[in-house]
Amino acid sequence: MERLSALSRSISGHTAIVTGAASGMGRATAHLFADEGARVVVADIGAERVDAVVTEIHDTHGVDAAIGVVVDVADSEQLAHLVAATVDWTNRLDIVVNNAGVSVLNSPFMDEAEFESSWAHTVDVNITAHARLVRLALPHLLESPSARIVNIASTEALVSTAGLGAYAATKAGVIGLTQSLAVELGRHGVTVNAICPGPIDTAMTAGIDDESKATYARRRVPLRRYGTPEEVAHMTLNLCLPSASFVNGTHIPVDGGMSVRHT
Template identity: 40%
Template structure:
């Protein structure tokens, strides 16, 4: 199950997992996620809905469990930046929405899939956080707080469910060439952000998806409770 699968990291992740033989439930607020599932083929299906609505997540999980028995891999990728603002200028409605999508939906999805993973003998959860959870970013305090909270929840869940062979990890992408990023950055801003990375460029969504696939695979069978920066060296400063 991949949330936020309609574009960017989520789309690339759904495609990568499907290419490695997974059945994939693609969940997104945008109806174009249906085209993604159609392109992947019969091993995928789409659910259109808001991850902040727990009933949408519950319905998606039930659908997947009815169709395939259980969910072995959960990728909590859906997220929003919110409206950039200095902390004192932030709006409560923006705070609530960012927390609902970035944190509460992540918690709800984990809560819904964990019983099946425990009953089935294990599973892997990958939560997509951000380098903003590791270092400060001006005008993104709400977003940074939501992603830092995801890291804390990831570590706690790893401790709670490791005895059931459920691994819970996070990754912290730096700048990624997603449609969202391209929509609000001009060339000058893009160049300035690229320069913050040791590799002097943004990641392609497929590069983030490769790390997700690794953490979800048996190759990462002894990795849990960690947060991997996939940031082109941004946090090496």
Template identity: 35%
Template sequence: MKTALVTGAARGIGLATARQFLEQGWRVILLDRDVPALTEAAKGLDHGQPCICDVSRPEEVQAMLAEHFPDGTELHALVNNAGVADFGPIEETDFDRWRRVMETNLDGVFLMSQACTPALRAGRGAIVNIASISGLRASTLRVAYGTSKAGVMHLTQQQAVELGEYGVRANCVCPGPVATKLAMAVHSPEIIAAYHDALPLNRYGTEDEIAAMITFLCSEKASFVTGQIISVDGGFEATGIGLPALREEA
């Protein structure tokens, strides 16, 4: 049985990804730092194993590695999904706020990938890092978040280039607007309408649609795919300057 490790697995895209791996017959380690949420999420998931770990803390990552991946253990997929979203103006983003975003969104991806590399080499596995369309396009209030996600994209390509000779693939998924419970709770009707207008598919994506790309990239069907930055965004990145008003004139 193949093994996948999914970070940020207590909810949202991470949990949807873990469930899809399980449906496909994988064993899954669900990693998160939110103890109550992870405990609840793991209930009833056969072959799903919860693991409490803060990916931004090297000592916790090393403890996780020692427990789950002793020497020679194979890991076939690492999904670096854990992240924090903290939006605010540049002038109000002090260094502590900047570091809170970077330590999970970028440092965590580095720490987890580095720690799991021996197990990934043993299993000739795949890394999928979760970035965002905010790493592809600048936007207001996202100086730390967007920059962290841009860093994740480049880190992915570094991993692909260096680890490819060991049979380890690395790719990056950039979700567009996704209809998570949190997004639907905080996005105003005006924001929702604006996103719909900006996306050629005229709707938000779903957690399962993002998870489907992630599990595909970890599968044998993507065995020659590495170093890629893939937007799953309803066409947002492709529009360029394709403003809704311009499209309506066509």
């Protein structure tokens, strides 16, 4: 029987860069993309962690499914090398997932030295790197029939926690950057969207004890639990499908309903 639908839900054969891919949501995204037939560039800081994820993918999908690139996203020259290595590998680039991020806890405005240091580093990693990578990748994305950019923001852009001023500001900035790029690049067929993860079990939340997590989830999350990295990864995948061709400039909370709960 002939298919009634015309749009593809496959990223098989596409090439994707995933930053921050050595752990948490980035690792889950790299694994999921490889499961779906994409060729994945695992980009992160720390060679051992990058190699570990690449080996995991190779063991399941073969050596052609992934490469690793060690990169500090705050360094523009290393970002340029990341894009060059990607294109050298597959001669194409279809998807960029700006996932790498940092959160400096308890960075009070009243502590001048600590604030200045943490602010500058957080801005470099959480938003400047996003803009730089998109600019570097754009010439190659423009050659793709279904170019996708997904920026990972946070529900901290929507609701706030004391002591996370730099993190909240940069994640709100990611949403603004996403919207601006969506307007500017849409005419070229490049979609740009953002995801706002809520409480997710990752390295960033690993320092919170299980009892505190459970209490927070019961009080704040309608689903009454923390999310998993894979649940965020699946939303990322959805936005990267060729069939997501009319989704552009949006930011989607993946937070179990936390950001819409009033009481």
